[in-house]
Amino acid sequence: MKRNLIPPPVVWRLSLYLRELQALAGEGVEKISSRKLADGLQTTDAQVRKDLAYFGQFGRPGVGYRVAELIQQLKQILNTDKVWPVVVVGAGDMGRALLRHKGFLAKGFNLVAAFDISDKLIGMVVGGAPIRHLDELQEFVLQSDIRMAVLAVPPQAAQGVCNLLCEAGIRGILNFAPISICAPGGVTVRQVDLAAHLEQLSFHVGAQSGPPGAMLRVRTTRIATER
Amino acid sequence: MKRNLIPPPVVWRLSLYLRELQALAGEGVEKISSRKLADGLQTTDAQVRKDLAYFGQFGRPGVGYRVAELIQQLKQILNTDKVWPVVVVGAGDMGRALLRHKGFLAKGFNLVAAFDISDKLIGMVVGGAPIRHLDELQEFVLQSDIRMAVLAVPPQAAQGVCNLLCEAGIRGILNFAPISICAPGGVTVRQVDLAAHLEQLSFHVGAQSGPPGAMLRVRTTRIATER
DNA sequence: TAGATTGTTAATCGATTAACAATC
DNA sequence: TAGATTGTTAATCGATTAACAATC
Known part of the structure; x- marks a missing residue:
């Protein structure tokens, strides 16, 4: 598999x-040219x-690509022709x-279980997936031969959970914690x-503040959250 | 402002x-060299x-950079020295x-209000922000001179809402809907x-399926969600 | 056939890396 | 001073764009 030779931007555009x-x-479209596919995707036919x-x-x-x-083909390349x-x-x-997000399944990903350490959460079923104790994570991953994980823990916990996941044989991690984590080669x-995405926006939107009011009126402490 | 001259990857790394x-x-670190800053961030001192x-x-x-x-400086550049x-x-x-996400505020972003069309949601207060009817969106944006918006609507609605936002003077949009949207220049x-991020993982993790059981055991229909 | 569009090569463009004089 | 580390230039590397013969 010469996957290493393919530039990352190419895989992303796939x-x-x-x-x-x-x-x-x-929409029922059956065939499409590279030009039409490129339009709206801010890229070019070439x-x-x-x-x-x-x-x-x-x-x-002379014809183009058959959509279906x-x-x-793309699903096969991206390995999402199976779930x-x-x-x-x-x-x-x-x-x-x-x-809870519907839509991952159609893309080839089934969030089968969640893990946490909070007693308030353990036992709940959310989006069809049971929330279990973190202690059961490794056994579950090993037994079900899970290869991919989503990390949505606080930043301080991220590296530790990453280590657990890697030990258990996980090969891909999507990390939502705002901290950069290290994993062994092959993972x-x-x-x-x-927040980084919002920063990219504020960079481009520029320094022009709204009327002073808008900037100063913002709360510094948050009101206690309901539900 | 010669912001256009700066390569996008540079701004992202900022x-x-x-x-x-x-x-x-x-952690109390006061000064740091480009080398140490680069380590762990998968980049180089240069x-x-x-x-x-x-x-x-x-x-x-001979010294490095003073962290504080x-x-x-970076906050000023990214325009997050104000909220x-x-x-x-x-x-x-x-x-x-x-x-509900705590952490945006510390990064310079205050989610001050949400908008939706569902009667079940309107009137709720989540993470300190009231949920209001979409009809009030433009007036609110104009009156408070809001410049940035997060779009978390179904894909079919995304372009329409984007248009509303642009009309109301929004200058930056973070779009979570899995569809590419068009906005006028300047926005x-x-x-x-x-899902695209998960696909990048599955591409790299490769085609090796788990034992057939793991792949076949996955549900096709989701159990009704509880909370 | 004529028009359209592919796959692919060569040319251009942009970003990263290496190297080093200047400076603390 | 000697060691460390910056800011910056030049060299390398990689990705995008343009162009076009081949093909439907």
Whole structure:
């Protein structure tokens, strides 16, 4: 498998192409050119063709790509033509929101169980997945041969849970904790830092404050949260 | 402002540096070299120095960078030295999880209100922010001079809400809907596609399925959700 | 056939890395 | 002073874009 040779931006765009193609399929579109696929995805026809060419020849000159066929090919490439069982570690607000999220399943990911240390959460079933005690994590992962995990724990706990997961044989971790974690070679870690995304926005939006009122009126302490 | 000249990867790493520096400050570290800052952040000392050099001279040869000072500088650059009021549109599971998330405020973002069309949600207060009817969105944004919005609506609704937001003068949108949206020039849109991140993991983790059992045992229909 | 569009190569562009004089 | 580390330039590397012969 010469997966190492493929530039990361290419793999990322594969996901975007797949998403777009699935939307098109939903609209009943049956074939599409690289140009049309590129439009709206802020890329170019050449980029689309070059990206796909890393993996094979999926189109026909003069015609374009068959939508249904390309979807299947991309799923095979991304390994989402089967459904992956995934564990969620941390069943706080973010973890539970992810568990409830309909849509992962259609993309090939089934959040089968969650793990936490809070007695208030353990025993709950959220989005169809039971929340169990963290102590049961490794046994569950090993027994069910789970390969992927979502990490939604507080930053201080992230590295420790990462270690547990890696020991248990997890091969891919999606980390929502705003801290960079280390995993042994062979384990892929992806970081999703929501605050960092907001910072990218504020950088581009610029320094122009709203009227002083808008900036000063904001609360510094939060009102106690309900439900 | 020559912000256009700065490569996007540089701005992104600025957020990572800031996050790391804030963690260091919490540990009481007072000064740090580009090498130490780069370690653990999967980058190099040269990259750190080059990135910072786009914005000025913040270190001292032979010494390094003062942590507290560099934090302040990075906040100024990213425009998070003041707190931005932000609206959340869509108060479903994801929207409410974001509203409850403590930690945005410390990063310079205050989720001041949410908007939805569901009567079940309107009137609730989540994470200190009231959920109001979508009809009130534009007036609120205009009156409070809000510049940034988080979009957490179903994909079909995303473009419509985006249009509303842009009309009301929003300048930055963080889009969680798994669909690519268009906004007029001057409005920055960032996409967060969680399923796409999982796909990147499955690509790297590879095609090796677990034992057939693990793949086949997964549910196809979800059990009705409790909380 | 004529028009459209692919796959692929070569040219351009942009980002990262290496190296080092300047400085604390 | 000697050791460390910066800011910055030049060299390398990698990714995107342009162009076009091949093909439907």
